[in-house]
Amino acid sequence: MKIAFVYDVIYPYVKGGAEKRIYELSLRLAERGHEVHIFGMKYWEGPAVVEKNGIIYHGLCQPMNLYVKGRRSILQAIYYSVFLFFPLLKEKPDVIDCQAFPYFPLIPSWLASKVSKCSLFVTWHEVWGNYWYDYLGFFGIFGKFIEHFAVHLTKNPIAVSGSTVRKLTEMGVSEPIPIISIGIDSNMTNCKSSAGDSSDIIFAGRLIPEKNVDLFLRALSLVREKVPGIKAVVIGDGPERYTLEKLSYDLGLTENVVFTGFLSCHDEVIAAMKASKIFILPSIREGFGIVSIEAMACGLPVVTVRAPLNAAYDLIHEGRNGYIADLSPESLADSIMAALFERENMKESIVDSIKDYEWDVILKKLVLVYNQSGK
Structure with missing residues (x-):
């Protein structure tokens, strides 16, 4: 053909x-x-x-x-x-x-x-x-x-x-x-993670308004009240980066969030995922959300949001491979806490959920x- x-x-x-x-x-x-x-x-x-x-x-x-x-x-x-x-x-x-x-x-x-x-x-x-x-x-x-x-x-x-x-x-x-x-190619997860770059929560994507990273930062400030030492990594760059870094400062999250910019190769992103505990995707517009599947291939539960144009939430089966939150800091914070608490119990079902991809x-x-x- x-x-x-x-x-x-x-x-x-x-x-x-x-x-x-x-x-x-x-x-x-x-x-x-x-x-x-x-x-x-x-x-x-x-x-x-x-x-x-x-x-x-x-x-x-x-x-x-x-x-x-x-x-x-x-x-x-x-x-x-x-x-x-x-x-x-x-x-x-x-x-x-x-x-x-x-x-x-x-x-x-x-x-x-x-x-x-x-x-x-x-x-x-x-x-x-x-x-x-x-x-x-x-x-x-x-x-x-x-x-x-x-x-x-x-x-x-x-x-x-x-x-x-x-x-x-x-x-x-x-x-x-x-x-x-x-x-996805499941072999991509063969790269090694670096213990020195470990985190609790990771985001990877272009820093544009639709990705809703500001909502994540506001939710993170609520999570920090219960988990003071919470660590998050934001991988990516874009027009919203300065605004997001300023919001992080205003919320007092400078010790909790690291903005890395774009990493030099995709293996570095996968390694960073493998060194984290959960993946966050608060985007209101995703055509599919491949990064969610990649995170699951690394064994991470995914927390996303319920929005009409966010196709990524179709990938999530609550309690099996992640959680879906409403578009509020409080709901997102609750879902983050649930994912952190249940992630060890979800590992087998997370792997099963990506076989068709x-x-x-x-x-x-x-x-x-x-x-x-x-x-």
Whole structure:
């Protein structure tokens, strides 16, 4: 099978859940004899088309900044989309798998699928709906309209989570919608932890408002009243870092919280997880929450929050692999305390809960969906 993945950013030049998912699936598809192409922006020197690890990369255009003033750039998405149609058409793939966001690449992908008579799949990591108004204010009406148009562009949607399935069905997409989630490689946990970097609670992610780290800090100040020596590590960087460090100071948490910034490699993040006791993800918006699965692979219970756009809470079975809190410092503090108290009793069920997220399991589901598709 000849498969074309369409996404503007490419792993490892940009490290995020969607691009890592494409990379891991592409590696395994190529190993099994499929011809895999990734169409993105050109992050490398030399020829525009290169092959690496059995994957054929197409650098369609020079990379542009993805974000302008904290929001995904519309100009960048349009710029990338302009270069997409003819290279896709030239390759004549059997399957085009286009990531839904940022929407504009869907148009040339759809046109190429019609001309070459191949199957077009649209992979949905998130569906925003009314959240567009929070993101863009009045202009959110345009984002919501484009999203609704994109939802009905193909009869082959793929969702990465149950939460995304629910959102798609609310927008009129007929079920069943296959769930092909983000996966993990359990061998990643073989790296060693450092006892000198041990902590009680760990967070890892981009420091942006949606991650809600300020809520975690307020909850931590309540936990400290019961556990004065509580230690937390916040791994990541972003526009909210200064504000969060100031809040930590104002709450008197400077002895309890360490902000590390981004670590140099993913193994360091895994090592830090293995040196902690629980993982915290208070995000109000997660397309899947792969970091939660990685934490569970390290044996950590996960504490997250109940929010309409937080798909990570679909991964949590309370009392078995973590806890779900309401969006208040008090509720989050209670869940943190419960996880700290029960974590030893949960170890076996935590490991059991991630078996279906191995990459090889995910791959089998994906190939089955491709083979069963209609054009």
